[in-house]
Amino acid sequence: MAAACVRTISKTGRLVYDKATCHPTKIPAFVIPLRNAERTYGTSRLDFGARLSSYALLRGGRVLGCAFIFGGGFGFGLYQTVKLTLQRHLAEKAKVLSFPPLLQDGLTQAPDLGTDLKLKLYQYKTCPFCSKVRVFLDYHGIPYETVEVNPVMRQEIKWSGYRKVPILMVNGTVQLNDSSVIISALMTYLMSKEKMIPQILACYPEMKAKNEHGKEVIEFGNKYWVMVNDHEYPEKDSRKEEIKWRKWVDDWLVHLISPNVYRTPGEALASFDYIVREGKFGRFEGFFAKYVGAAAMWIISKRLRNRHNLQEDVRQDLYKAVNDWMAAVGKKKFMGGDSPNLADLAVFGVLRVMEGLQAFNDMMENTKVKNWYRRMENVVHNHNHSE
Numbered sequence: 206m207a208a209a210c211v212r213t214i215s216k217t218g219r220l221v222y223d224k225a226t227c228h229p230t231k232i233p234a235f236v237i238p239l240r241n242a243e244r245t246y247g248t249s250r251l252d253f254g255a256r257l258s259s260y261a262l263l264r265g266g267r268v269l270g271c272a273f274i275f276g277g278g279f280g281f282g283l284y285q286t287v288k289l290t291l292q293r294h295l296a297e298k299a300k301v302l303s304f305p306p307l308l309q310d311g312l313t314q315a316p317d318l319g320t321d322l323k324l325k326l327y328q329y330k331t332c333p334f335c336s337k338v339r340v341f342l343d344y345h346g347i348p349y350e351t352v353e354v355n356p357v358m359r360q361e362i363k364w365s366g367y368r369k370v371p372i373l374m375v376n377g378t379v380q381l382n383d384s385s386v387i388i389s390a391l392m393t394y395l396m397s398k399e400k401m402i403p404q405i406l407a408c409y410p411e412m413k414a415k416n417e418h419g420k421e422v423i424e425f426g427n428k429y430w431v432m433v434n435d436h437e438y439p440e441k442d443s444r445k446e447e448i449k450w451r452k453w454v455d456d457w458l459v460h461l462i463s464p465n466v467y468r469t470p471g472e473a474l475a476s477f478d479y480i481v482r483e484g485k486f487g488r489f490e491g492f493f494a495k496y497v498g499a500a501a502m503w504i505i506s507k508r509l510r511n512r513h514n515l516q517e518d519v520r521q522d523l524y525k526a527v528n529d530w531m532a533a534v535g536k537k538k539f540m541g542g543d544s545p546n547l548a549d550l551a552v553f554g555v556l557r558v559m560e561g562l563q564a565f566n567d568m569m570e571n572t573k574v575k576n577w578y579r580r581m582e583n584v585v586h587n588h589n590h591s592e
Contacts, residue, residue: 322402324349327362327372330483333459334384335371337554341388344550344588345395349373353485357494367423375402385428385455388547393432400432408432431547443546450533450540450548458526458555460509464519465564467506472563473499479561520567527556527572538580545584553581 324342326349328335342349354361354370365372365380373381379402381387386409393405410426429448431438438444467473477499481491509515515522530552539545545553556578559565569575 323376325352325374325377326350327352327354327365327374328370329354329356331480331558332370333462333555333558336558337384337454337551338371338373338387340550340554340557340585341391341547344545344585345391346588347391355485355487355490357486357490379403379406381406382423383425383428385451385551386425388551389428389431392547396431396433396437405432443540446533447540447546447548450530451551454548454551454555458530458552460513461515461519461523461526462555462559462564463502464506464509464513464515465523466559466562467499467502468519468564470499470503473503473506476562477502520564520571523564523568524572527568527574531573531577534577539577545581549581550585553578553585 324347326335326338326342328339328351330351330353339351352361359368362368362370362372367380367382369382371382371384371387373387375381381390381402386406390402390405390409393400393408394402397405408430409428412424412426413421414424416422429451435444466476474495477495480498481495484491486494506519510517510519534540534549537543539549541549556565556568556574559568569578
C-alpha cells in the first residue's frame with residue numbers, strides 16, 4: 206500500500222543521497238512550479254530523471270515494484286484499508302451486523318470525557334481515517350493531543366503491536382485502534398456515562414485473518430455499533446441507516462479518494478506536495494516521497510481503478526457517490542436531522558482531506574454537496590475545542 210511504498214521510497218532515497226553523484230549540491234538548479242504549492246525543489250529535470258532511471262535499474266525497480274506489490278491507496282496520503290473481499294468474508298463469518306450484546310450494568314461510574322480523560326491521537330494528518338476521528342472529537346468539543354507519525358520510520362508508534370494509524374491512547378494506558386472502533390467506543394462512553402472504556406472495548410473483538418496475498422490483517426467486530434439500548438439512542442428509527450452509511454464510507458467512499466487525487470501526473474504531484482508539507486518527513490525523505498511517490502501513485506491509481514471497477518473517468522464515480530449520499534440526506538440539514546450523526550461526521554471527515562486539490566474543487570462544482578459541506582464546516586468549527 207501507499208504507506209509501505211513511501212517507506213521504501215524514502216529509505217532507498219537516503220541510500221541515493223549518500224552517493225556523491227546524487228547529492229543536491231552537485232545538481233544544477235531548476236525550479237519546478239506547482240499549482241497551489243507552497244514548496245518547490247531545485248533540481249535539473251534531465252539530470253534527476255536520468256539518475257532516477259539509473260537508480261531504478263540498479264535497485265531492480267524496487268520503488269514501483271513496491272507500489273504494485275502493496276497495491277492500493279492509503280487514501281489521500283497514506284491510509285491503509287482492509288479489502289472489500291475480506292470485509293465481506295468477516296461479516297459473513299462473524300455476523301457482525303446482528304444486534305450485538307449490550308454491556309452489563311452496574312459498572313463503576315465513569316469520569317466525564319474530555320475533563321478527566323487525556324486523549325492522544327497518533328495520526329497521519331492527511332489520512333482520511335485519522336480525519337474521521339478528528340472530526341468526531343472536534344464536533345463533540347473533546348480536547349485531545351495529536352502526534353504526527355513519520356510514515357517512514359514510524360518511531361512514534363514503535364511501542365505498539367498495531368502498526369496502523371489512527372491509534373488513540375486514553376490516559377496513556379488504554380489503546381483504541383481503528384477509526385470506526387474509536388468513534389463507536391467514544392460515542393458509547395459519551396452516551397452511557399456509566400461504562401468504562403476497557404469494558405466498552407470488549408464489545409469490539411479483534412479478529413485476525415489472512416488476505417489473498419497471505420498477509421495477516423485485523424478487523425474488529427461490531428465496529429459500527431454504539432453500545433446502548435435503542436430507547437437510549439437519539440435516532441431510533443434511523444440507527445440502521447447511520448450504520449449502513451458509516452460502513453459505506455469505509456467500504457466505498459475512501460476507495461475513491463486515491464484514484465481521484467492521483468488521477469493525472471500533475472494531480473499526483475500536487476497531492477504528494479501536500480502530503481509532504483503536512484506530514485512528518487525528513488528533508489530528503491520528503492524529497493523522494495514527493496517525486497518518486499507521486500510517480501508511483503499515479504501508476505497505482507490506474508490499478509486501483511480496475512480493482513474497484515471504476516469508470517475510465519474516475520471523477521464520475523466520485524460524483525455519483527457524493528450525490529448518492531446527498532440523496533440519502535434528502536431535504537434535511539444533515540442525515541441526523543438538525544444535527545449531524547456519525548455518518549455525517551464520517552463522510553465529512555473523508556471528503557475533507559481533498560481540500561485544496563483539483564478533485565475537491567471539481568466535486569464541489571459538479572455535485573449537490575456544497576451546502577451540506579458548508580453546514581458541516583460550521584458545526585464542526587463551532588464545536589471545536591481541540592488542542
